[in-house]
Amino acid sequence: xxxxxxxxxxxxxxxxxxxxxxxxxxxxxxxxxxxxxxxxxxxxxxxxxxxxxxxxxxxxxxxxxxxxxxxxxxxxxxxxxxxxxxxxxxxxxxxxxxxxxxxxxxxxxxxxxxxxxxxxxxxxxxxxxxxxxxxxxxxxxxxxxxxxxxxxxxxxxxxxxxxxxxxxxxxxxxxxxxxxxxxxxxxxxxxxxxxxxxxxxxxxxxxxxxxxxxxxxxxxxxxxxxxxxxxxxxxxxxxxxxxxxxxxxxxxxxxxxxxxxxxxxxxxxxxxxxxxxxxxxxxxxxxxxxxxxxxxxxxxxxxxxxxxxxxxxxxxxxxxxxxxxxxxxxxxxxxxxxxxxxxxxxxxxxxxxxxxxxxxxxxxxxxxxxxx
Numbered sequence: 001x002x003x004x005x006x007x008x009x010x011x012x013x014x015x016x017x018x019x020x021x022x023x024x025x026x027x028x029x030x031x032x033x034x035x036x037x038x039x040x041x042x043x044x045x046x047x048x049x050x051x052x053x054x055x056x057x058x059x060x061x062x063x064x065x066x067x068x069x070x071x072x073x074x075x076x077x078x079x080x081x082x083x084x085x086x087x088x089x090x091x092x093x094x095x096x097x098x099x100x101x102x103x104x105x106x107x108x109x110x111x112x113x114x115x116x117x118x119x120x121x122x123x124x125x126x127x128x129x130x131x132x133x134x135x136x137x138x139x140x141x142x143x144x145x146x147x148x149x150x151x152x153x154x155x156x157x158x159x160x161x162x163x164x165x166x167x168x169x170x171x172x173x174x175x176x177x178x179x180x181x182x183x184x185x186x187x188x189x190x191x192x193x194x195x196x197x198x199x200x201x202x203x204x205x206x207x208x209x210x211x212x213x214x215x216x217x218x219x220x221x222x223x224x225x226x227x228x229x230x231x232x233x234x235x236x237x238x239x240x241x242x243x244x245x246x247x248x249x250x251x252x253x254x255x256x257x258x259x260x261x262x263x264x265x266x267x268x269x270x271x272x273x274x275x276x277x278x279x280x281x282x283x284x285x286x287x288x289x290x291x292x293x294x295x296x297x298x299x300x301x302x303x304x305x306x307x308x309x310x311x312x313x314x315x316x317x318x319x320x321x322x323x324x325x326x327x328x329x330x331x332x333x334x335x336x337x338x339x340x341x342x343x344x345x346x347x348x349x350x351x352x353x354x355x356x357x358x359x360x361x362x363x364x365x366x367x368x369x370x371x372x
Contacts, residue, residue, distance in 0.1 A: 158275035
């Protein structure tokens with residue numbers, strides 16, 4: 001008994017010291033975990049704040065790019081030569097208003113810069129590639145740039161306007177859907193390797209009624225059977241990406257057709273034949289593939305509009321030209337500005353749909369971030 005008590009007096013302090021050491025280690029570990037979490041949370045919050053500030057700054061730089069693009073478009077309409085990044089030049093005219101008509105070639109006429117007073121073509125300054133513009137800090141304009149800004153303007157009337165599918169005409173005292181845009185879109189789909197049936201489905205997505213207009217048309221009865229169910233738009237498209245709402249269309253088909261279509265806020269937008277890609281020109285009539293190839297257009301448009309309106313009408317033939325006369329032009333009023341801003345690790349893309357009035361005033365109609 002006495003030996004047991006002696007043993008307890010010897011070993012109890014050691015056991016208690018071991019428990020205390022274990023508790024101390026646990027507390028140190030918890031403190032280290034808490035300190036690490038607080039440090040990480042602070043770093044995340046700091047990075048989030050920096051990113052938000054950079055995004056706000058990039059947006060304002062994008063607004064500045066819109067103002068610069070508006071100035072370039074206005075001066076281009078007035079015949080002022082504009083440099084690569086929007087600076088005015090003393091030499092020449094941007095749209096070639098003083099240009100002269102070219103001589104005949106095997107394909108019609110050479111590109112001209114004369115055309116109509118409001119002609120828009122790819123030889124004008126607005127369409128030229130721009131160099132990245134360094135962004136300097138306000139407090140040190142001569143210091144190291146804090147970022148880079150670059151913009152590009154594209155003529156949206158060089159594309160097929162999907163909302164033209166909703167255009168209506170009067171025939172025999174009745175209002176009917178215009179068949180010409182539908183047929184043109186069918187030919188465009190075929191030209192890019194897609195099925196023509198999607199044209200009728202797209203028109204049903206836009207029109208206001210609930211009756212399928214084509215054998216392959218689709219209205220609410222088709223869309224409400226999807227998972228999850230939804231209904232047709234029955235409204236003009238805001239973006240060509242709405243094509244992917246059509247059941248079975250998918251992203252792969254959209255990537256094929258996206259460079260050739262747009263969604264403008266009108267059902268009567270004319271295609272600018274001076275800026276339209278080969279596939280869009282080929283969609284005006286059957287068997288135009290050999291007349292306008294991408295290689296031919298890239299070569300002939302370096303100096304102005306190609307094809308001009310008269311040459312294009314000759315290629316179409318009198319019958320087709322008369323039918324399609326209201327669907328093409330050599331001028332444009334809708335442009336898209338793509339602005340890319342890099343500030344540190346923040347990359348920001350702004351798409352702006354710009355409308356240029358006949359008087360030359362440029363107004364942004366739509367802004368989207370990251371996609372268009």
